[in-house]
Amino acid sequence: MQLTKGVFLISGGTYGKLGNAYVVKHNGGFILIDSSSPGALDTLLENLKYWDIDEQAITHVLLTHGHDDHAGCAAHFQKQGAKVYVGAADRTMMEEGNFGIESPQTNHVMPSCFPDQLFTEDTTLIIENLTIDVYLMPGHTDGSVIFYLQLENERILFTGDMFFVDGETGNIASTGWKGDLGYSGEKLGRSFAKLWSLSLTPTIIAGGHGIPRIRNNVQESIKIAYKYYLLNNR
């Protein structure tokens, strides 16, 4: 489905798959933001075809974090020529293709992927005509980041599993799974404080799960998520 001009949701719960994946058009091709779970590859390819997007036109795969339900198809698109970006601290789980041998979550496996670029600090990516602010937001995983994309008429915040919006009217927000060995409620709290102080004004919040919330006082979702954290994650 198309969220706004040139921005598509191509995998996730909407399609009966785990992990939202988004495609954004730029002047020289497309970027993929998160790549869903390995079992969702057919869905990704089907939706790309539906929107007349050649998979080889995907130039960058930007990952909010290294979990298999977000990074699962990154290796596939890398083989087609895309550059893969992820937070530095999540590099190992991507290279190993699981959460590490010491992790009980050994069923979380994905094709191993060696990232091309690592985020080590807040930065701004310029990809053709797109400007994407990257903010480190450790907590859900140590390498978690969020992306803030400013288009002509929309400002889209891609939040991964730091928090996502859901519910019948998009008025529920929750934070992601806490099972990662690297999960830190304390770091997540500091990340929420940082996010709050950034005073971003998105018109769309596109999470790693749940439903994208579009306009209609969308900033409210940041407040709801922060409150959810304060009640549930310390």
Ligand SMILES: [Zn+2]
């Ligand atoms: Zn996750």
